[in-house]
Amino acid sequence: MAIRDILIIPDKRLRAKSEPVKAIDASVRALVGDMFETMYAAPGIGLAAIQIGVAHRVVTMDLAAKDAPPEPKVFINPEIVGASAEKSTYEEGCLSIPEYYEAVERPQAVKVKYLDLDGKAQEIEADGLLATCLQHEVDHLNGVLFIDHISKLKRDMVMKKFKKAAKKADSDKPNSDELAGDKEPSHHIG
Ligand code: GNR
Numbered sequence: 001m002a003i004r005d006i007l008i009i010p011d012k013r014l015r016a017k018s019e020p021v022k023a024i025d026a027s028v029r030a031l032v033g034d035m036f037e038t039m040y041a042a043p044g045i046g047l048a049a050i051q052i053g054v055a056h057r058v059v060t061m062d063l064a065a066k067d068a069p070p071e072p073k074v075f076i077n078p079e080i081v082g083a084s085a086e087k088s089t090y091e092e093g094c095l096s097i098p099e100y101y102e103a104v105e106r107p108q109a110v111k112v113k114y115l116d117l118d119g120k121a122q123e124i125e126a127d128g129l130l131a132t133c134l135q136h137e138v139d140h141l142n143g144v145l146f147i148d149h150i151s152k153l154k155r156d157m158v159m160k161k162f163k164k165a166a167k168k169a170d171s172d173k174p175n176s177d178e179l180a181g182d183k184e185p186s187h188h189i190g
């Protein structure tokens with residue numbers, strides 16, 4: 001198992017639609033292991049495979065309290081097959097949009113079909129945080145982020161901030177010439 005890098009906006013891979021898992025084999029079990037390790041290390045309460053760059057419909061989750069025993073959950077090919085008319089609002093965050101939190105309104109309860117790690121079909125009725133988190137993760141599998149559910153003004157502000165940060169991180173990287181040779185850095189001098 002390994003802790004994998006979490007993709008941060010504006011990484012375009014976060015907008016990809018993930019492919020259904022065809023067979024739950026050793027590679028899927030290894031992916032799930034890496035996802036739990038990455039999610040617990042972050043720490044986060046849920047993770048979609050695309051957040052570590054793997055475009056397969058796999059979600060890990062653990063909603064147990066910090067001082068309680070872990071409750072790891074895996075959802076393969078999850079599908080929302082029903083949603084309540086009643087809505088609820090939750091302050092959401094996302095490991096791919098670090099340190100930004102905003103209220104999101106979603107159906108208060110959902111019915112979700114999925115496969116477990118044994119490939120067995122399951123169906124659950126979720127409400128509260130589980131319902132919110134399942135909707136947030138299924139959104140990821142469809143290339144949708146929680147900021148798509150907030151106002152355009154707020155979304156544009158967040159995107160701008162993260163685009164600027166990505167640009168700076170890139171310009172701060174030494175280029176290959178500088179890595180290979182002993183000459184002065186070619187930019188940001190003087
Ligand atoms: O860790 C996470 N917390 C969270 C809080 C409110 C609603 C959804 C979430 S999921 C998030 C981890 C994450 O980015 N999953 O995709």
Ligand code: NI
Binds near residue numbers: 094140
């Ligand atoms: Ni997220």
